[in-house]
Structure formats: structure tokens, C-alpha cells
Amino acid sequence: MSHYQKPPELYDGLRLHQNENTGGCSPRVIAALAQLRPDQIGFYPPYTAATAAVATYLGVSTDTITLLNGLDEGIMAVAVAYLRAEIGGPQLEAVVPEPAFEIFRFDTAVAGGKLVQVMPHEDFSFPLDEVLAAITPNTRVVFVTNPNNPTGADMPLEAIRTIAHRVPPGAIVFVDEAYAEFAGVSFIPQLDAFPNVVVGRTFSKAFGLAGLRIGCIVGAPQTMDAVRRGVPVYSVNVAAAVAVIAALEDLDHLNDYLRQVNESKALLYAACDRLGLAYVASHSNFVLVRAGDRTDALVKGAFAKGIYFRDRSTEPGCAGSLRIATGIVEHTHRAIAVMEEVLCAAR
Ligand SMILES: Cc1ncc(COP(=O)(O)O)c(C=O)c1O
Known part of the structure; x- marks a missing residue:
């Protein structure tokens, strides 16, 4: 590869x-960055206020959220947490309906996982039957993106529920919602009933913060524990933590x-x-x-x-x-x- x-x-x-x-971003973000004090930059960043602002925006409790240095970091953390094989154990598999964000492929390879690609329908409707058929006892992650990149096609939330019921114990469905604001649809309100689903969000796209690098993953606290271990402490810098609050104040x-x-x-x-x-x-x-x-x-x-x-x-x-x-x-x-x-x- x-x-x-x-x-x-x-x-x-x-x-x-x-x-x-x-x-670009809201002018309020620029104003907030301009107000950063030397001591804020001198200290490791606090995340309480930014996590609370993101939790309020997404309608979830703060213990279900991990802030990230961009959603890319969350995808890598998921791959590292779920796709590394035990010594002597089988290679663990990531199912990726194609065409997909290429980072799923790269991070699966970095973590030593086996990529199981599912080829698209001609009209890019979601290939649910083919995804279900690709799941094996060694599947640990099914990566889906809603709406998808690079097609812009959406997928039924029912398909996510079906996949979540079908993956083996210990596996997760990762729902990449980098573009959710544009579709106005999210799986987040259903997360309580699906502890094996993790949703990824970013502030790079709709909020124009790509240069600052900030995103998050959302999921049941026990599922997030494993993923969190793959996220470096303090990976979100203080400018991004301040910026996301300002961005969310300017809807x-x-x-x-x-x-x-x-x-x-x-x-x-x-x-x-x-x-x-x-x-x-x-x-x-x-x-x-x-x-x-x-x-x-x-x-x-x-x-x-x-x-x-x-x-x-x-x-x-x-x-x-x-x-x-x-x-x-x-x-x-x-x-x-x-x-x-x-x-x-x-x-
Ligand atoms: C589907 C998808 N997921 C994640 C990302 C990465 O987002 P971030 O800028 O937060 O790392 C992108 C960026 O293009 C994307 O298209």
C-alpha cells in the first residue's frame, strides 16, 4: 500500500x-485568539470549558466526549485501540465501505489491521448487505461516514443500527460525521442505546477551524476508555480550545x-x-x-x-x-x- x-x-x-x-472562521474566533494571555499559553491547556461547550452543542454529557487534535486523531486512536492484534492472535479487521475517506485505510495499515473493503453500488446507495457479509469474528471496527466523502451520499441511520447489532462483541461501529452539519442528521441522539457505536465530529468543515485542528469523538464512557488511551494528553492546544468556544457562540x-x-x-x-x-x-x-x-x-x-x-x-x-x-x-x-x-x- x-x-x-x-x-x-x-x-x-x-x-x-x-x-x-x-x-474562514467566525470573527469571534479571531477576537478570542487575540485575547489569549501569556499565562494561558505558558500553561498546559484546561479543557473543561471547551468540553462543556461542545457537549452542549451536541446535546450530550461531558463524560461521553473526548476532544481531539482534529478528527484525524480520533480515527488513528480508534485504529490503534481496536485493530492491534494480540501476540499470537489473528489479524483484526476493519470493514470500510468504499469510496471512503482514505485515512481509514492508512490508519488501519499503521495499526497492523486487515483492511476489508466493500465495493460501492453504482448509485452510491449504502451497501448494507455487502457490509454485513464482510463482518467476521475478527472484525473490530466498521468505519462508516455520513454523509460520505467523497460522494456526499447519505446513509440510513437504520443501517448503522443494523451493523451495530451484527458486529461481534468487542467491535465498534465508527460513524464519521465530519459533514453532519450540512446534512442536519446525526446518530448522536441514539448513542445511549448503542454503546458499541462511536461518533466522530470535526470543527474543521462547517465551523472553518481546520487550521487550528479540533474535533471530538462521542460515545459510551466505557467504550471511549479504550480509544482515549490512544489520544495523547494535551493534544488539543489552548488556541483551539478557546477557538471552539467562540465558534460555538456564533451560530x-x-x-x-x-x-x-x-x-x-x-x-x-x-x-x-x-x-x-x-x-x-x-x-x-x-x-x-x-x-x-x-x-x-x-x-x-x-x-x-x-x-x-x-x-x-x-x-x-x-x-x-x-x-x-x-x-x-x-x-x-x-x-x-x-x-x-x-x-x-x-x-
Ligand atoms: C470524512 C472525514 N473525516 C475526517 C476528516 C478530518 O477532519 P479533521 O480536520 O478534523 O482532522 C475529514 C477531512 O477531510 C473527512 O473528510
């Missing part, structure tokens, strides 16, 4: 390739972004229809455009103009597909203009 290739660090153009909030900023995401998706769908490009209807802040043999021209042509799309053609089921973040409306207009330019020039 190849090592994870981070996308290039592109700061001068329009970054529509990593599903970030291209409008108007969030709601404005959510409104723009919906408008942007409608604009991009209409542009795709005009240009004869297929796409997957998205429940997230990005759209997978199925441009077929025009994918490369679109990605390279936009890149030449400083607008970055993500070619996802090598992901399972995604041949001839590129992913475009659909957030700030003005940025979507620029994306559409460059798509029209590239495709008209190619005629």
Missing part, C-alpha cells in the same frame, strides 16, 4: 479541493455558511446540467462531479487558473470524477466560470 499523499499546499489560489470553509456564522452551501450546490448542479456533466446529489459541502473523460482537463485547466479541484478518479467506483467544494457562493461562481471556460475551450 502506498503512503498517504497529502494534497499540495496551495495557498495562493482558490482551495476547493479539501472541503474546507473557504470563508449565525455557521448558519450563513450552511445557507451558502445550499445555494452553491444548486448553482453547481445547474451548471453541470448546462455543461452535460453528471454529478452525485450531495448532503455535504462538496459535490462529486462525474465528468468522465473531461475530468483531467477540468482539474488541470482550473489549476492553471489557480482554482483547485480534487481528482478522485482513482477511488473505488469514482473513475472520471472530481470533487469540488461548494461553500461560499462567490467562490462557486468562480468555479463554474472556470469550468465553462475550460470546457468551451476544449470544444
